[in-house]
């Protein structure tokens with residue numbers, strides 16, 4: 301499956317200096333990357349590129365929202381996102397070190413897929429635990445969860461310690 305929008309940036313014909321690009325990210329990019337974490341993704345991405353002879357610096361400004369599942373009640377939840385990231389691309393035939401912030405392209409590469417970076421930045425921008433604001437969770441689900449935990453408490457209370465059972469037999 302292909303994303304709805306193309307994130308391939310052909311940089312080879314761009315002049316040295318500053319450039320600005322605008323992208324839309326929707327759920328199709330996430331599906332392409334194999335992620336089913338979010339029900340819906342709706343972000344706009346501004347990319348500021350500073351192109352130099354041997355190096356390109358990209359500043360990403362991601363704004364929008366995603367829809368996912370609340371960790372408390374399991375109902376859908378929308379999260380607003382505002383993420384900024386910088387990516388540095390260097391040209392080298394061989395890279396002798398790796399760095400999270402710097403990636404290497406071959407001298408004869410002509411384009412770069414920015415989609416995978418946008419995808420990563422959005423994933424990292426979402427908190428690990430996502431819940432509705434206090435009082436906004438589905439009340440029916442919360443009531444159910446409460447009942448289940450009460451039942452479990454009762455079950456524990458009713459289960460007798462096996463040592464007591466043994467003692468009772470001994471007494472009789």
Ligand SMILES: [Zn+2]
Pocket residue numbers: 370371372373374375431432436437438
């Ligand atoms: Zn909730």
